[in-house]
Amino acid sequence: xxxxxxxxxxxxxxxxxxxxxxxxxxxxxxxxxxxxxxxxxxxxxxxxxxxxxxxxxxxxxxxxxxxxxxxxxxxxxxxxxxxxxxxxxxxxxxxxxxxxxxxxxxxxxxxxxxxxxxxxxxxxxxxxxxxxxxxxxxxxxxxxxxxxxxxxxxxxxxxxxxxxxxxxxxxxxxxxxxxx
Numbered sequence: 001x002x003x004x005x006x007x008x009x010x011x012x013x014x015x016x017x018x019x020x021x022x023x024x025x026x027x028x029x030x031x032x033x034x035x036x037x038x039x040x041x042x043x044x045x046x047x048x049x050x051x052x053x054x055x056x057x058x059x060x061x062x063x064x065x066x067x068x069x070x071x072x073x074x075x076x077x078x079x080x081x082x083x084x085x086x087x088x089x090x091x092x093x094x095x096x097x098x099x100x101x102x103x104x105x106x107x108x109x110x111x112x113x114x115x116x117x118x119x120x121x122x123x124x125x126x127x128x129x130x131x132x133x134x135x136x137x138x139x140x141x142x143x144x145x146x147x148x149x150x151x152x153x154x155x156x157x158x159x160x161x162x163x164x165x166x167x168x169x170x171x172x173x174x175x176x177x178x179x180x
Contacts, residue, residue, distance in 0.1 A: 026099030110155030
């Protein structure tokens with residue numbers, strides 16, 4: 001939905017952690033559902049922020065020059081500042097300058113979820129100015145992933161996911177077992 005994307009982008013651009021004395025949103029990864037979703041996010045970004053040409057870009061396996069885009073995103077002096085990723089930046093990439101993560105999809109795998117979160121955990125000295133190291137990063141969770149993993153601590157790796165009713169029933173059964 002275009003309005004939802006617009007809202008998410010406006011929140012990111014307003015509330016995201018900024019660099020250059022608060023002038024520019026820091027390096028950001030937006031984790032999109034699929035290529036079409038990523039392209040729609042980019043389209044809305046470009047229409048909302050036409051003065052920020054090249055500031056955001058889609059990086060996924062449908063892009064022929066994805067590796068060069070990853071290399072450019074990894075360089076703190078180059079654009080894109082916002083990488084809209086579909087399963088390309090979830091794991092195995094080290095960009096210490098990443099300050100904002102936007103989870104714009106539901107993640108069922110706990111391992112993948114923590115890998116995605118890990119993109120923001122890299123230390124980065126002097127990122128916010130001389131002597132001002134990166135001390136935190138922000139996560140914008142629009143997939144309700146934290147709630148999902150709070151209810152399903154092991155995640156969903158292809159097995160059966162318990163409903164809330166099943167969970168409550170199983171808890172009651174285990175309590176009764178313990179009381180006996």
